[in-house]
Amino acid sequence: MSVLEVRNLNVQYHTEQAICQAVRGVSFSVEKGEIAGIVGESGSGKSTAMRAVMGLLKSNARVTADEIRVSGESPRPGRNIAMIFQDSLSCLNPSVRIGRQIAETVRVREGCTWREAKKRALELLDLVGIRQPRIRMRQYPFELSGGMRQRVVSAIALACRPDLIIADEPTTALDAAVQAQILLLLRRIVRETGTSLLLVSHDLGVIASMCGSVYVMHSGEIVESGCAEDIFYAPREEYTRKLLESAAGKVPDMRRSRSKGRNRTNAGEDGNRNESADGRARTGEEKILVSLENVTREYDSHEGVRDISLTLEEGETYALVGESGSGKTTLARILSGILKPDGGSVLYRGREAAERERTGKIQMVFQDPAASLNPCLTAGQTLEEALRAADKSGEGRETIKKKSSHEKRQIWREKASVMLEQVGLSEEDMGKYPGSFSGGQRQRIAIARALINGPELLICDEALSSLDAVTGSRILELLLRFQRERGISILFISHDLHTVRQVSSRVGVLYGGRLVESGRTKEVCSDPWHPYTRQLLEAVPEADPVRARKIRASHVQEQDRGEKKAGRGCPFAGQCGYAMDCCFEETPGNYSFGGRMVSCFLYSQEHSGRRGEGYTMTSQI
Amino acid sequence: MLRYTWKRLLTGLLALFVLVCVTFFLVRLMPGSPFQRGAVSEQVVEAIEQEYGLDRPLTEQFAVYLGNLLRGDLGVSYEDPGTRVTDIIARTWPVTATLGILVLAAAILVGTALGILMAVSRRKAVREVISAGGMLAAGIPSFAAAILLLLVFSVRLKWFPASGLLSPAHYVLPVTALALYPTAVIARMTGNTLAAEMEKEYVLFARAKGLGTGRIIFTHALKNAWRPVLNYVGPASAYLLTGSFVVESIFTIPGMGREFVGSITNRDYTLIMGLTVFMGTVVILVNLITDLLGAYLDPASRRAYRRADR
Numbered sequence: 001m002s003v004l005e006v007r008n009l010n011v012q013y014h015t016e017q018a019i020c021q022a023v024r025g026v027s028f029s030v031e032k033g034e035i036a037g038i039v040g041e042s043g044s045g046k047s048t049a050m051r052a053v054m055g056l057l058k059s060n061a062r063v064t065a066d067e068i069r070v071s072g073e074s075p076r077p078g079r080n081i082a083m084i085f086q087d088s089l090s091c092l093n094p095s096v097r098i099g100r101q102i103a104e105t106v107r108v109r110e111g112c113t114w115r116e117a118k119k120r121a122l123e124l125l126d127l128v129g130i131r132q133p134r135i136r137m138r139q140y141p142f143e144l145s146g147g148m149r150q151r152v153v154s155a156i157a158l159a160c161r162p163d164l165i166i167a168d169e170p171t172t173a174l175d176a177a178v179q180a181q182i183l184l185l186l187r188r189i190v191r192e193t194g195t196s197l198l199l200v201s202h203d204l205g206v207i208a209s210m211c212g213s214v215y216v217m218h219s220g221e222i223v224e225s226g227c228a229e230d231i232f233y234a235p236r237e238e239y240t241r242k243l244l245e246s247a248a249g250k251v252p253d254m255r256r257s258r259s260k261g262r263n264r265t266n267a268g269e270d271g272n273r274n275e276s277a278d279g280r281a282r283t284g285e286e287k288i289l290v291s292l293e294n295v296t297r298e299y300d301s302h303e304g305v306r307d308i309s310l311t312l313e314e315g316e317t318y319a320l321v322g323e324s325g326s327g328k329t330t331l332a333r334i335l336s337g338i339l340k341p342d343g344g345s346v347l348y349r350g351r352e353a354a355e356r357e358r359t360g361k362i363q364m365v366f367q368d369p370a371a372s373l374n375p376c377l378t379a380g381q382t383l384e385e386a387l388r389a390a391d392k393s394g395e396g397r398e399t400i401k402k403k404s405s406h407e408k409r410q411i412w413r414e415k416a417s418v419m420l421e422q423v424g425l426s427e428e429d430m431g432k433y434p435g436s437f438s439g440g441q442r443q444r445i446a447i448a449r450a451l452i453n454g455p456e457l458l459i460c461d462e463a464l465s466s467l468d469a470v471t472g473s474r475i476l477e478l479l480l481r482f483q484r485e486r487g488i489s490i491l492f493i494s495h496d497l498h499t500v501r502q503v504s505s506r507v508g509v510l511y512g513g514r515l516v517e518s519g520r521t522k523e524v525c526s527d528p529w530h531p532y533t534r535q536l537l538e539a540v541p542e543a544d545p546v547r548a549r550k551i552r553a554s555h556v557q558e559q560d561r562g563e564k565k566a567g568r569g570c571p572f573a574g575q576c577g578y579a580m581d582c583c584f585e586e587t588p589g590n591y592s593f594g595g596r597m598v599s600c601f602l603y604s605q606e607h608s609g610r611r612g613e614g615y616t617m618t619s620q621i
Numbered sequence: 622m623l624r625y626t627w628k629r630l631l632t633g634l635l636a637l638f639v640l641v642c643v644t645f646f647l648v649r650l651m652p653g654s655p656f657q658r659g660a661v662s663e664q665v666v667e668a669i670e671q672e673y674g675l676d677r678p679l680t681e682q683f684a685v686y687l688g689n690l691l692r693g694d695l696g697v698s699y700e701d702p703g704t705r706v707t708d709i710i711a712r713t714w715p716v717t718a719t720l721g722i723l724v725l726a727a728a729i730l731v732g733t734a735l736g737i738l739m740a741v742s743r744r745k746a747v748r749e750v751i752s753a754g755g756m757l758a759a760g761i762p763s764f765a766a767a768i769l770l771l772l773v774f775s776v777r778l779k780w781f782p783a784s785g786l787l788s789p790a791h792y793v794l795p796v797t798a799l800a801l802y803p804t805a806v807i808a809r810m811t812g813n814t815l816a817a818e819m820e821k822e823y824v825l826f827a828r829a830k831g832l833g834t835g836r837i838i839f840t841h842a843l844k845n846a847w848r849p850v851l852n853y854v855g856p857a858s859a860y861l862l863t864g865s866f867v868v869e870s871i872f873t874i875p876g877m878g879r880e881f882v883g884s885i886t887n888r889d890y891t892l893i894m895g896l897t898v899f900m901g902t903v904v905i906l907v908n909l910i911t912d913l914l915g916a917y918l919d920p921a922s923r924r925a926y927r928r929a930d931r
């Protein structure tokens with residue numbers, strides 16, 4: 001008998017303007033002990049359908065179905081069905097200790113005393129792989145890392161002893177390494193407790209690595225269903241094929257290979273920082289747009305960066321990867337001039353520029369366009385505001401200096417509408433507010449806002465992360481087109497290694513606020529030198545069931561957020577299989593070999609032997 | 622947390638000092654003398670002023686006052702010689718404080734209950750009535766409410782006594798009159814913030830794990846919803862604990878508010894000063910307590926205080 005049986009599910013939203021059909025006649029089932037998957041872009045109605053099954057939709061949604069049965073009964077949340085949400089930070093109550101949040105679930109389910117519930121909660125925390133559960137019980141959600149919070153959420157779902165767990169994008173907010181650990185955990189839960197799992201995701205890799213049967217959803221309907229092998233190897237529907245293509249990265253390869261000449265200087269077998277920096281500066285002085293030298297910014301509580309040196313060349317795409325909290329965003333903000341570094345220097349075209357001067361030439365696109373666009377300004381106003389700001393700070397003043405403010409406004413309006421058309425929106429969209437655009441369209445506006453003043457460097461801080469695969473790849477194409485036409489540099493910050501591999505010519509890997517490895521993307525991805533890079537690369541699931549099922553996750557325990565930022569030693573030492581004594585005692589320097597840099601003692605002369613002139617470094621791991 | 626508290630107490634003392642300075646000199650700027658009455662001759666007034674040291678330079682008077690204040694001596698009332706200011710405070714403050722605490726308790730309990738109803742009631746009528754009633758109650762000034770209540774429940778219906786504070790029944794009307802406004806504000810604030818909290822994902826997750834609405838409200842949503850309300854309750858309680866002149870006068874309650882206004886019309890320098898210092902202390906302490914409570918409700922800032930201690 002199926003654990004979940006849904007037949008002909010329809011969901012309508014009644015809003016003031018219109019009735020919107022979000023889910024149309026969807027049927028699916030999940031067998032006992034099975035992991036089933038639903039895949040589709042955002043807005044395809046996956047989440048709505050799941051919440052309809054749970055009975056969690058708001059009162060303006062009308063749900064009709066011929067049948068919704070969980071083990072032959074109607075679904076009862078917390079009894080026979082439980083759910084894991086995407087964002088563990090917002091679905092745990094910020095002001096209640098996690099021990100209580102688990103124990104109360106047990107109490108409601110079992111009707112037992114607090115003492116018994118607490119005991120059970122400890123067992124559950126142990127089951128989901130959290131060390132020192134007694135300490136964790138007394139902590140608040142914000143004190144745990146993202147991966148640990150998702151484990152807590154899983155523990156709460158398990159506390160319900162459900163027949164079925166619905167996991168709605170459980171790993172989307174996590175980086176690859178932690179994602180692999182959570183996926184393994186979910187799989188272990190299914191094996192050990194015998195509950196079924198319905199996994200909802202936009203990530204084909206995740207679905208491929210976990211699911212036996214797969215449903216493909218598109219604009220409220222299930223377009224294709226079958227076992228994972230059929231869907232991935234022999235898709236019947238056009239839409240499925242398109243999804244698979246975008247996951248496999250069939251975006252036209254538009255990497256710029258300007259940096260080829262840079263490898264000529266075999267700049268030093270030694271890891272002397274200053275020497276190699278000088279070497280780099282000599283070779284491509286005229287091409288270097290921005291360079292950071294030993295930039296440090298320390299924070300008390302959250303992600304900081306320590307001693308980072310990197311250069312960005314004109315027209316290149318440089319990618320920064322690293323887990324959340326590794327300092328990517330801090331680094332981006334230092335580059336853009338929003339933040340000032342505590343130490344080190346930021347050089348723009350070889351000289352130190354004042355922050356105000358720099359911001360006009362460096363623009364940012366943020367992760368969440370819903371949050372980065374002011375909801376009270378229309379698309380047109382947003383763009384005009386950017387123009388006005390540039391006008392004030394003195395850029396482009398030569399051109400429209402003498403015009404009156406009315407004429408100026410006229411010029412701005414025209415510029416704004418041209419820009420909107422260039423990002424694929426129309427002139428009518430000028431007067432609309434961000435609320436009436438979709439996520440992808442909003443990100444287009446954000447890109448238009450960033451590009452309208454003709455910046456030289458565009459920083460995309462996880463600009464695609466909040467979008468689904470198809471929309472994301474369209475936005476990516478747009479970005480790359482602008483880069484080709486205008487020759488701007490892009491700093492691409494992402495935790496998605498697939499995309500990074502497609503778009504960037506060089507890549508830097510951040511861990512714990514340190515740049516642990518950098519070099520040409522092809523080389524770094526095919527032959528990682530730093531142990532962390534390797535762990536990161538191995539953790540990414542591919543959209544291929546047979547290969548992806550071997551989830552390779554390091555079995556190193558996650559740490560507290562606080563534990564990681566020990567002042568001394570390599571930040572990765574605690575989780576590194578190659579760690580030596582010195583890794584805990586002192587910080588490794590930045591060792592450069594040609595175009596590659598790695599910050600690991602395995603590559604230092606002191607620890608792996610002297611090397612003669614002309615020695616070619618290879619991976620030591 | 623401890624160090625933070627000490628820091629706040631120190632800044633509070635500083636504020637108190639500024640308050641003493643400002644009131645001391647403002648009081649002396651008032652025209653007329655405390656002892657100027659119709660039939661009293663100039664010589665007598667001067668003699669009495671000399672007796673109290675009011676003929677000396679202001680700075681000297683101020684220094685003497687500060688010295689006494691540090692020893693906890695607030696002086697003797699000019700109007701009622703032989704009664705120490707501290708005695709007057711000791712007599713009137715319990716009355717005012719009892720009233721204030723009752724009002725506060727009523728406002729918080731009723732306000733929160735109404736707020737919860739307003740946020741989660743499925744019936745639109747309930748929500749609308751609470752919302753509109755809140756607006757009305759917040760709009761009536763307390764003296765008007767007091768007179769209205771007196772007229773209806775005491776004069777016409779004769780349910781409650783009109784003046785004094787002899788039995789519990791005496792408390793009903795003044796407490797109601799004073800509580801009307803804070804209750805309405807708390808109800809509306811709680812209603813709005815709670816409704817916003819109920820939209821949040823953790824509430825959805827709590828439903829998904831099988832909790833009932835009551836449990837969700839009381840163990841989850843209310844704690845987060847009350848944080849902004851606390852920012853209102855703090856200053857409001859400071860206001861209530863220092864007494865309301867108008868309502869105390871209408872119901873002839875021997876409280877501090879009445880004493881304070883009386884002291885001003887009498888130019889009773891020492892009493893004005895003493896009451897000001899005392900009320901200032903209460904306000905500063907109440908605000909400190911509110912801040913600490915707010916920190917208790919928000920674990921993130923609680924941890925931040927602890928970190929600052931180190």
